[in-house]
Amino acid sequence: MRRRRAAAAGVLAAFLLGSVLAALLAPGSEPGPGPAELARRIRARYDEVQRFARGRPERRRLMDLALAPAGHAGPGPRLGCAALRNVSGAQYVGSGYTKAVYRARLPGGAAVALKAVDFGGHDLGSCVREFGARRGCYRLAAHKLLKEMVLLQRLRHPNVLQLYGYCYQDSDDIPNTLTTITELGAPVEMLQLLQAAWEDRFRICLSLGRLLYHLAHSPLGSVTLLDFRPRQFVLVDGELKVTDLDDARVDETPCASSADCTLEFPARNFSLACSAQGRCQGMNEKRNLYNAYRFFFTYLLPHSAPPSLRPLLDRIVNATGELAWGAAETLAQLETVLHLYRSGQYLQDSAQPRASEYRRLDSRAVPDEDYRCWPSYRHDGCLLSVFDVAEAARVCDGHAQCRAFVLTNQTTWTGRQLVFFKTGWNHVVPDANKTTYVRASG
Numbered sequence: 516m517r518r519r520r521a522a523a524a525g526v527l528a529a530f531l532l533g534s535v536l537a538a539l540l541a542p543g544s545e546p547g548p549g550p551a552e553l554a555r556r557i558r559a560r561y562d563e564v565q566r567f568a569r570g571r572p573e574r575r576r577l578m579d580l581a582l583a584p585a586g587h588a589g590p591g592p593r594l595g596c597a598a599l600r601n602v603s604g605a606q607y608v609g610s611g612y613t614k615a616v617y618r619a620r621l622p623g624g625a626a627v628a629l630k631a632v633d634f635g636g637h638d639l640g641s642c643v644r645e646f647g648a649r650r651g652c653y654r655l656a657a658h659k660l661l662k663e664m665v666l667l668q669r670l671r672h673p674n675v676l677q678l679y680g681y682c683y684q685d686s687d688d689i690p691n692t693l694t695t696i697t698e699l700g701a702p703v704e705m706l707q708l709l710q711a712a713w714e715d716r717f718r719i720c721l722s723l724g725r726l727l728y729h730l731a732h733s734p735l736g737s738v739t740l741l742d743f744r745p746r747q748f749v750l751v752d753g754e755l756k757v758t759d760l761d762d763a764r765v766d767e768t769p770c771a772s773s774a775d776c777t778l779e780f781p782a783r784n785f786s787l788a789c790s791a792q793g794r795c796q797g798m799n800e801k802r803n804l805y806n807a808y809r810f811f812f813t814y815l816l817p818h819s820a821p822p823s824l825r826p827l828l829d830r831i832v833n834a835t836g837e838l839a840w841g842a843a844e845t846l847a848q849l850e851t852v853l854h855l856y857r858s859g860q861y862l863q864d865s866a867q868p869r870a871s872e873y874r875r876l877d878s879r880a881v882p883d884e885d886y887r888c889w890p891s892y893r894h895d896g897c898l899l900s901v902f903d904v905a906e907a908a909r910v911c912d913g914h915a916q917c918r919a920f921v922l923t924n925q926t927t928w929t930g931r932q933l934v935f936f937k938t939g940w941n942h943v944v945p946d947a948n949k950t951t952y953v954r955a956s957g
């Protein structure tokens with residue numbers, strides 16, 4: 516299924532580079548967009564998209580896929596539109612400056628996101644006010660969507676939103692409107708994340724570390740995201756993925772001297788070197804890293820982390836905030852944290868008090884007798900992840916209300932076991948998938 520989808524996306528991208536570009540851009544394919552300045556802007560965007568799409572080995576692979584026999588190669592671009600005619604339950608999920616995003620269910624039942632130019636959006640609106648040319652303005656905005664589609668395809672990675680296809684068809688008054696079909700995510704809600712378990716917040720930061728490493732070493736060169744706010748990302752099964760690539764840039768800033776290489780942020784400016792080739796060195800990578808620090812790491816990494824990991828996490832926050840490390844070092848340090856956490860080594864490092872005695876009740880659960888704790892995986896009870904039974908016992912000892920805990924068969928993304936903590940065990944029931952531990956003394 517997954518391979519088919521990837522193949523389909525490859526085919527779509529190949530067609531895209533041919534037919535869609537041609538149709539969107541060919542002079543005379545529709546009435547002219549109006550003012551020369553608007554035409555110039557469309558041309559500039561077209562050139563940019565073409566540069567991302569052109570001439571690399573990947574392009575050839577895409578062409579090979581496109582030419583492969585039908586059935587093996589998967590559906591062509593028409594299916595994108597056919598799928599759209601058949602969707603059910605389309606629902607608005609969000610919009611930004613340029614695009615509106617909808618969720619919809621495909622005939623097979625899979626939920627996807629549909630992205631299109633937002634006809635009521637700021638981007639189209641301000642262009643129409645400036646040029647009074649609705650079709651030309653649509654084409655200008657559609658080139659952002661096109662750029663994003665080409666980048667999603669060329670930058671494929673677990674932390675880049677997956678492109679499933681696109682549909683290119685006439686709508687009410689505008690010919691050749693473009694809709695992209697992508698993986699569905701959930702908008703990033705920072706307030707919600709701040710209340711999430713450290714383990715889940717760390718996952719976001721690790722996702723980001725992996726993404727930034729990939730962007731710094733991409734087949735297109737070092738890619739920077741000029742607009743890095745959390746709303747340009749979505750969560751897919753707890754993983755962070757970048758969805759908005761309109762404002763991605765590849766070329767490093769040209770310079771005559773280091774005076775041209777100031778990286779400016781509201782709270783801090785950095786001076787970078789100008790290379791002999793006349794480019795600001797590593798500016799793309801560093802911009803991403805500082806943005807990751809100021810929008811994500813500083814809020815999500817340190818607080819309520821396991822105490823023994825704090826020094827390492829504080830170093831990561833500090834080093835990214837000072838731009839002392841590149842993406843490779845930052846990622847290596849984040850992976851080290853993951854290893855220490857997942858392997859339980861973070862527990863051995865700290866002085867552990869001896870836990871009380873707990874009696875084991877196999878295949879038993881305590882359905883009620885809940886209390887609340889923070890940050891819990893359930894709002895109506897205390898559900899936390901632990902490395903092992905010994906850690907669960909120490910957590911229970913640390914909670915004044917806790918008299919028992921129930922090990923479940925569920926695990927978190929790192930493989931840690933989820934455990935319910937309970938105020939007592941007055942009512943115990945059989946449950947093959949659970950093991951209850953009750954405090955022996957007191």
Ligand SMILES: Nc1ncnc2c1ncn2[C@@H]1O[C@H](COP(=O)(O)OP(=O)(O)O)[C@@H](O)[C@H]1O
Binds near residue numbers: 608615748
């Ligand atoms: N795949 C997706 N799944 C769910 N929501 C999404 C998805 N992509 C984007 N969104 C939501 O839609 C908003 C607008 O999408 P975005 O690509 O950022 O458009 P714009 O270029 O207009 O900013 C995002 O801020 C995000 O909340």
Ligand SMILES: *[C@@H]1O[C@H](CO)[C@@H](O)[C@H](O)[C@H]1NC(C)=O
Binds near residue numbers: 597600601622
């Ligand atoms: C839905 O799609 C299937 C093929 O995917 C097609 O046979 C069917 O006619 C479509 N239904 C509608 C209402 O378009």
Ligand SMILES: *[C@@H]1O[C@H](CO)[C@@H](O)[C@H](O)[C@H]1NC(C)=O
Binds near residue numbers: 781
């Ligand atoms: C950063 O540089 C700009 C332009 O040189 C300047 O206006 C601003 O005050 C500087 N900001 C900080 C925090 O130093």
Ligand SMILES: *[C@@H]1O[C@H](CO)[C@@H](O)[C@H](O)[C@H]1NC(C)=O
Binds near residue numbers: 832833834836837
């Ligand atoms: C990093 O640590 C140094 C030394 O403690 C401190 O002066 C600096 O403000 C820190 N920087 C950031 C971005 O946290």
Ligand SMILES: *[C@@H]1O[C@H](CO)[C@@H](O)[C@H](O)[C@H]1NC(C)=O
Binds near residue numbers: 924946947948
């Ligand atoms: C135990 O887990 C299995 C597999 O996850 C599930 O099918 C079964 O219903 C569970 N049993 C109980 C009693 O919850």
Ligand SMILES: *[C@@H]1O[C@H](CO)[C@@H](O)[C@H](O)[C@H]1NC(C)=O
Binds near residue numbers: 922923947948950
């Ligand atoms: C669930 O975990 C218990 C131990 O707590 C184990 O004996 C049982 O086989 C597990 N069940 C499943 C379905 O994995």
Ligand SMILES: [Mg+2]
Binds near residue numbers: 611612747759
């Ligand atoms: Mg956006």
